[in-house]
Amino acid sequence: RFKVKMSRRPSSRYSEMPLRVTDSRMSLVNATPQSKDNVFGKLNIPKPQSSTSERRTSFFGKSAGGQRNSMFGSYGGPEKMKDPRPLHDKAFVQQCIKQLCEFLGDHGFPGTISVKALQSPSTKEFLKIFEFIYSLLDPTFQMPTSKVEEEIPRMLRDLGYLFPLSKSSMYSIGAPHTWPQALGALLWLIDAVKIFNSLRGQDLLFADFSDDFSELEEGVEYNKLFLDYCSKTYNKFMQGADTFEDEDTEYLSHLKRLYNVDEALLESQKEKHRVLIDELERMEKESHTDRLMGQRTEKLKLQTDLQKLQSYRTHMESFKSHLEKKCAGLSEELEATDLQLEGLKQEQARLQHILVNQKFTPADIERINRERNELQQTVSSLSRSLEEAQQLVWNEEIDMLKTIQRAEVRLTEYHKLARMLKLIPQSAENACGHDFEIRTVSDYGPTTATQIRAQIQNPLKNMLLDVEEEFSSLANMKLSLEETVEQVKSNISEKVNDIKQLKEQIRRLDLQLEHDMQEIAHEEEKWAADVDAAESHKKLLEKKVMDGYEEAEEQLKATQQQYHLVLQETKEESRMVANNLTHIYSAAANHLVIVEKLCNDQVKKMDKMSEIINEDQTVLQQLKEMIENFVARANNI
Structure with a gap:
């Protein structure tokens, strides 16, 4: 059973051309599409009705008088349509x-x-x-x-x-x-x-219908309703109507009855939709800023901070390694100081033991007090000197770190310039096998830096000398090439003059060629006319020859048929004669005279038949000669 699959959602257009009727409400079925430029005729102006004019029959039935032109009515007419696309742009x-x-x-x-x-x-x-x-x-x-x-x-x-x-x-x-x-x-x-x-691959009547609907939509009722609605609206459209509110209302009521639409449920869903729309507008008004843009800006800031932290981390790691080296040196000094302190403690214990066990005189006590005061002054002065030395060391370390940072910046610039000049790595084009790359500054001492400076400066000086020599040679070559270019330019100017003369000659030859081509075209037209006349004469002769040849063939066929008939009769008579002779020879041995007489009669008949056959052969020979003459004449023509 053939089933027309249709949808209850005819919301998409059936044509890509713009709509003629615009409406703010959602239409059940789109209006018939027409062009903005009215390229298919004046659709909105009805023709005056005539009493003798024919009424056009629409696809859905007859429409009333005063119809509008259909968009398919003017196709194939005598007017040629102008392409509205800017094809000359x-x-x-x-x-x-x-x-x-x-x-x-x-x-x-x-x-x-x-x-x-x-x-x-x-x-x-x-x-x-x-x-x-x-x-x-x-x-x-x-x-x-x-x-x-x-x-x-x-x-x-x-x-x-x-x-x-x-x-x-x-x-x-x-x-x-x-x-x-x-x-x-x-x-x-x-x-x-x-x-x-x-x-392709869709077996639907309309292009945007899907197969995911219930069996009711595939039935006859919906198809009948939809086609009836299309028929009514199209007939009204052809009569000049642009709106179909009555048909829309009737079609909606039929669809609601067909699908058992719950009006209360629809109203509740509309109210719910309105509440959600109001809530959405309220939330949009509350959030004046775009959260996504804020988050993206925050993300960019965090990425920038992350890069800064990573660079600071690398700097701190290098500073940490430097401090670890310094800490290792201080640890060694601290161990030596601890050993020295231990020796001083032992010496103090020994002296304390001596002080406890011996008896001092007042002169010794005064001398010891004086020495103690001197030692205390010495310790205080040494402590101040130590603090000044530590402060000086700290300042020197800070200056050294700044110097290292400046050196690293200049080293980065040096490496960048060397890469641009193709000097590093060692296998670069301009390195010439020398290693111009400098590692981290902190890995070298002052003497090593001096050696590296000398190691890099000497090859660079040699390379500069080579470049200057090559530059001088190239400058000489440039001068020679400039002289050659001047000579070539003079030659080119001479050749340009020659080319101008040749172009003038070519122009003259083109004019002569055009004149000759016109004469040749005129002669070709004459020759074409002569050829057409000869072709027509040849066709006429061929027609005459073919008519005579067909007539001769018909005569030949008739003659051959007559010849076959005579030959068949002769064979039949010969057979009868042979049978009779056999019968006579076997049955009438005693009637020789009668048999001889009959034989003579038969011989006479045979002679007559031979004469007839010879005459027929002569006629056939004459027909063949006549046909050969016709063919020879046709070939000569």
Whole structure:
């Protein structure tokens, strides 16, 4: 059973042309599409009704008088439509060429094609492109071998292409005044291929209906309702109506009854939708800033901070390694100081033991106090000296770090300049096998830095000397080349004068050639007229010869038939005579005289038949000679 699959959501348009009637409400079915430029006729002005005029019959039935023109009514008429596309705009043509090139590349065009080649293609390339695109619509299509300039415009008209493509434009398809029209036809054909591919595989009556609906939508009731609605609205549209509110209301009521629509549920859903819309507007008003942009800005800030932290981390790691080295040196000094302190403690214990066990005199006590005061002053002065030394060391370390940072910056600049000059790495083009790369500054001491400076400066000086020598040689070569260029320019000026003289001669020869070509064309026209006259005379003679030949053939056939009849009668008589002779020889041995008499009679009859046969052969020979004469005359003509 044939089933028409339809949807209850006819919301998409059935044509790509703009709507003639605009409406703020959602229409159940789109109005019949018409062009903005009114290219298919005046749709809004009805024709005056005549008493004798014929009434046009619509697809859905007869419509009343005063009808409007259908968008399909003017197709094929005598008027040639003007292409509204800006085909003479260079930018639009370049855009079309790019679109054509992309389409051919995406669909596997069997050949090399480029935008440059499509600026002015040859007729052969155009035919190949047309055949490839048309084969996407009809895989069995083959390009005709003759009268291509007539067949291609005819095929485009059969497909529904509205704009004329003349026969003469096919002879010079790549010319600037004909290629844009042919390019427009190819783009229209590409759009047809895209529409065909989008609709291929769908067995639906309308393009945007899907298969995911209930069995009720595939039934007869919905199809009948929809076709009845389309019929009524189209008839009113052809009568001049632009709105179909009654039909929309009736169609809605029928659909609601058919699908058992709950009005209360619809109203509740509408109210819920309105509440959600109000909530959405309120939330949009509350958030004045774009959170996504804020988050993106915050992300960029965090990425910048992360890069700064990473650079600071690398700097701190290098500073940490430097401090670890310094800490290791201080640890060694601290161990030596601890050993020295331990020795001083032992000495103090020994002296304390001596002090406790011995008896001092007042002079010794005074001397010890004096020595103690001197030692305390010495310790305080040494402590101040130590603090000053530590402060000086700290300042020197800070200055050293700053110097190292400046050196690293200059080292980075040096490496950047060396890479630009192709001096590093050692295998670079201008390195000449020398290693000009300097490692981290902190890894070298002052003497090593001096050695590296000397190691880099000496090869660089040698390279500078080589470059200066090469520069001087190139300067000499430049002077010689400039002299050569001057000589060549003088030669070119002489050749330009010669070329001007040759161009003047060529122009004269072109004028003479054009004059000769006109004379040759005039003579060719005369020769063509003579050839046409000779062809007509030849056809007339061939017709006469063929008529005589057919008449002779008919006579020959009649004569052959007569000959066969006579030959058959002769054979029959001969057979009868032989039978009779056999019967007579076997039965009448005693009647020899009678048999001889009969034999003589039969012999006489046979002689007569032989004479008849000889006469027939003579007639056939005469007919053959006459036919040979006819054929010889026809060949001579």
